[in-house]
Amino acid sequence: MKSKKALILYSGGKDSHLALLYSVKKGYQPIIFNICGGKKHHIFFSQYEDLNIIKTHEKLMNLKINYFKIREFKPIDIFKEIVKKFTELSGEAEDKAYFSSNDHQEFKKDKKINMEFKKICQKYDIKFVSFFDIIKKDDFYSPIKESLKNKINSVIIGLERNFEKEMLLKKIDNVFISFVNKKIREGEKIDSNSYQSLVLDSPLFKKGKIKIIKYDYFYDPKDIRYFAKIKDFKIIKK
Numbered sequence: 415m416k417s418k419k420a421l422i423l424y425s426g427g428k429d430s431h432l433a434l435l436y437s438v439k440k441g442y443q444p445i446i447f448n449i450c451g452g453k454k455h456h457i458f459f460s461q462y463e464d465l466n467i468i469k470t471h472e473k474l475m476n477l478k479i480n481y482f483k484i485r486e487f488k489p490i491d492i493f494k495e496i497v498k499k500f501t502e503l504s505g506e507a508e509d510k511a512y513f514s515s516n517d518h519q520e521f522k523k524d525k526k527i528n529m530e531f532k533k534i535c536q537k538y539d540i541k542f543v544s545f546f547d548i549i550k551k552d553d554f555y556s557p558i559k560e561s562l563k564n565k566i567n568s569v570i571i572g573l574e575r576n577f578e579k580e581m582l583l584k585k586i587d588n589v590f591i592s593f594v595n596k597k598i599r600e601g602e603k604i605d606s607n608s609y610q611s612l613v614l615d616s617p618l619f620k621k622g623k624i625k626i627i628k629y630d631y632f633y634d635p636k637d638i639r640y641f642a643k644i645k646d647f648k649i650i651k652k
Contacts, residue, residue: 420512464644466644470624
């Protein structure tokens with residue numbers, strides 16, 4: 415049987431986790447990278463950086479995560495460096511693939527970035543597996559529905575101006591879908607970039623699930639955004 419290696423850019427949120435789960439189901443051995451933005455992480459990624467949570471994911475999944483520190487957000491340059499490292503770690507694997515979780519509901523700038531990602535993958539003989547292969551539709555709801563279908567449980571940890579801070583740490587489920595439907599009917603413009611998520615349980619979590627005990631939030635007045643800062647959590651048995 416040929417060796418199959420998957421490149422995963424992992425944030426701990428439902429979309430990247432869904433891409434990871436999909437790669438495993440397809441028989442790939444994942445090589446996972448988490449991009450660490452430090453004090454500027456919330457500016458780069460619209461969520462507070464919490465490496466304790468990501469390392470807990472690593473422990474629960476029993477899958478190694480490689481931590482890639484950045485000082486500036488230059489996505490194409492970052493991706494090039496990660497691909498080089500992936501190529502080194504994947505060795506002589508006959509089948510190499512990048513499982514994207516970013517090429518849906520794209521803005522014009524995002525489309526250009528993903529086109530460059532595809533070119534980089536092509537250069538290194540890495541298949542580009544689109545998020546569409548998993549979610550099937552380019553809409554707000556498909557990633558949520560596919561996550562729920564695959565028993566990935568997640569909560570909201572980052573919000574843009576479309577939502578009130580009370581939505582932080584709410585479950586991403588059918589109730590959330592109904593809430594968003596109401597917002598859209600009221601004229602709000604909401605897409606997948608309007609919030610950020612954190613996975614608390616998944617079929618990949620073999621050693622338990624996460625329960626958040628205490629959290630705080632901080633507010634970015636410039637862009638009108640809220641971020642959850644988890645102060646305490648524990649691992650509980652399933």
